[in-house]
Amino acid sequence: MNLHAVKSIYMFEMARTFRTVMQSIISPVISTSLYFVVFGAAIGSRIEQIGGVSYGAFIVPGLIMMSLLTLSISNASFGIYFPKFTGTIYEVLSAPISYVEIVLAYVGAAATKSIMIGLVILATAAFFVDLRIEHPFMMLLFLVLTAVTFSLFGFIIGIWADGFEKLQIVPLLIVMPLAFLGGTFYSIDMLPPVWQTISLGNPVVYLVSGFRWSFIGTSDVNIGISLAMTLFFLVACLAIVAWIFRTGYKLKT
């Protein structure tokens, strides 16, 4: 194990995060605060309680999850796409480092950043609503699993993309809609039965539902199923990454 290399890449990526602290940390905090003001305070005050909590508190897990998804993807995809774009990837490819180590470093850094931001948003939320976390350990577990899974997913996108447009297209056209339709702002119980069934095909539903369960103790989907589905996505992403490195897809000619 080339620990020096893993540490070097990890620290390098984290340094990039702190160098762009405005864009990396402050902007998600501001945008989430706006969601709380609009949906939590302005509109939420006219909505009845859901699952025994105010609407503001209800959307907290969904908002964190949504930020976690989009940020994990953008961090990780950019982290690996940028060296490809500038050509500095040559150094990583020519270094005595295994694929597992490359993934560990890049995905680890992207996930760390998302988790940090997730926690910052959580702290921000505490200013707007009364937070209650029923299962703190499970909350952290979902936070970490989601950050890692979607950082892996972002890593895959970053390798697949051969232009900035492609880098944006998946988060914008697939992840955002799935996140909005995944029960971020509502309980899927509120949907007509047909749409409830369709929603079960949306992976984000399980993430939001499981995460929300760790906060308020009730959920749309059984917590065991949520956890199993999250692990399933993790394994699926790992399998794709393993395939990428075995074939050298878009990295090596």
Next chain:
Amino acid sequence: MPAAVSITNLSKTYATGFTALKGVDLEVRKGEIFALLGPNGAGKTTLIGIVCGIVNATGGTVLVSGHDVVSEYRKTRSLIGLVPQEVSIDAFESVWNTVSFSRGLFGKGPNPAHIEKVLKALSLWDKKDEKVLNLSGGMKRRVLIAKALSHEPEILFLDEPTAGVDVELRRDMWEMVRGLRETGVTIILTTHYIEEAEEMADRIGVINHGEIILVEDKRTLMRNLGKKQLRLELLSPVDAIPETLAGRGLELADGGATLVYSYDTHGERTGITALLGDLNQAGLRFRDLETRQSSLEEIFVNLVKERA
């Protein structure tokens, strides 16, 4: 002692169907400066890419210090430093950080003293806190070299190190490369500047269309293939070569003011004495004469033309 790099029957065909290397065999000895010469698109960068692990070979084997570059990549890659052709460095990092990053990436623990030594040797010390972004093109190239030397490699690959570099920096780089060889580092450089190979290399390999045309000691190469020319500047220009001198392989140059005689320095006789006698008889008088040895460049151009 195993060769620094030993390449056997190496081939590479890209997905586009383009064959960059066709069964290349090459051995680079420990401690030498080896120049790989070839026109653009000859396969130089592909060859380096395979040795360094950036390109997957289609067939053949590469050993670095006796270790296979695929199955023992950790060992071989830690022995190699690579200075790529394109200037690609993370622009927003400081010189110090990016060079230290490379050392870690290649599995070495921090060693500020070594980084300091490398930066000083490359005249980068006073720029160490500068962002790469703010450096001139030549300075960026030095940073690339510093990165490649950060982990104390035994073998250094320089892919077109002086492309687009001014004369002064080029001299500095040559100086540095010689200094590295003194410390036992094997240096493999690709170039299409013949001057560079002529100046630096111990041995020269010529590659064209993915095939190694020849590998030769530089001096032997120049001696064997070098032709000499005798140029005679005439007192009064002539319209044509006098008939008495026909069949001697003479050529007129400079609008009839210069006679050019090509000869082989290794021939039994050069024919110079006889030629001068005949010139005298023909009544041609000259004001000056010079002899010129063909440069590696001419040798190279001829080789590439012949095999094309």
